[in-house]
Amino acid sequence: MTRRVSLNHHQLQQLLKPENELEKILLSTDAFLRGMDWGEPRFGHPEGKVAAHVREVLDNIDRLEGLGDSERTRLRLISLAHDTFKYLEDRSNPRDWTKHHGVIARDFLQEFTTDPVVLKITAFHDDAYYAWLYEKRHVEHLQHKQLELFQRRMEDCMQLFYLFFKCDTLTGDKTLAPLTWFEEHVSGIDLVYLERK
Numbered sequence: 001m002t003r004r005v006s007l008n009h010h011q012l013q014q015l016l017k018p019e020n021e022l023e024k025i026l027l028s029t030d031a032f033l034r035g036m037d038w039g040e041p042r043f044g045h046p047e048g049k050v051a052a053h054v055r056e057v058l059d060n061i062d063r064l065e066g067l068g069d070s071e072r073t074r075l076r077l078i079s080l081a082h083d084t085f086k087y088l089e090d091r092s093n094p095r096d097w098t099k100h101h102g103v104i105a106r107d108f109l110q111e112f113t114t115d116p117v118v119l120k121i122t123a124f125h126d127d128a129y130y131a132w133l134y135e136k137r138h139v140e141h142l143q144h145k146q147l148e149l150f151q152r153r154m155e156d157c158m159q160l161f162y163l164f165f166k167c168d169t170l171t172g173d174k175t176l177a178p179l180t181w182f183e184e185h186v187s188g189i190d191l192v193y194l195e196r197k
Contacts (some may be wrong), residue, residue: 006037007033007036007037007049007051008033009027009028009033012027012032012033012036012037012051013027013028015051015052015055016036016051016054016055016058016080017058019073019076020073022077022112022113023076023077023080025112026080026081026112027080031084031085031108032080032084034087035050035083035084035085035086035087035088036049036050036051036054036084037049037050037051038050038086038087039053039086043173044172044173044174044175045171045172045174046172046173047171047172050083050084050086053083053171053172054079054080054082054083054084056171056172056197057079057082057167057168057171058076058079058080059197060166060167060168060170060171060194060197061075061076061079061163061167063194063197064163064167064192064194065192067163071160071163074115074117074118074121074160075160075163075164075167077109077113077115077118077122078118078121078122078125078164079164079167079168081105081106081108081109081122082102082105082122082125082164082168083101083105084101084105084108085101085102085104085105085108086101088101088104089101089104094141095141097144100123100126102122102123102124102125102126103123105122105123106119106120106122106123109122117156117157117160120153120154120157121154121157121160121161121164124150124153124154125161125164125165125168127145127150127153127154128150128161128165128178128182129178130142130145131145131146131147131150132177132178132181132182133145133178134146134147135147135181136181147185147186151186158186158188158189159188159189159190162182162183162186162189162192163192165179165182166179166192166194167194170194170195170196170197171196176196
């Protein structure tokens, strides 16, 4: 059996290259280190560890054209936090959505930022995928994640959510169907061209 190599704080900083003091602080916490070190290669995430996935999302953000500094800072913060708490997620059935990794990430971030947009997108970053899944397969336990409800929740930040969703989806070997569906069904967003690297 091969032993997994764990990340340390220095390696995490080297990989994710924090651009401001808040990013440095977050990446120096034990909670972030543990979360970034979590994961094995799997469908959608052949890169394995959360840190490698986040690096891909950050690289996609770097490729967005015409992004303002404020949007970029927000997208980076969402990206750093969004999957970091998967290691704490409760996946029991029936699902307790208050223990979804995005909600746990939001709760952690509240100690570091009061930005309601960052907190909301972080908490519900998977909801576009769940809305697609509900529409395509009518999965009963996802009824509360329908597109109409999602659009109401995100109406004040839909463009930024879309940019994050695009950068997140274009990583690993994730299916692009939810993103294509989102771009076809959500009105009021400015579509951006970005291909998977």
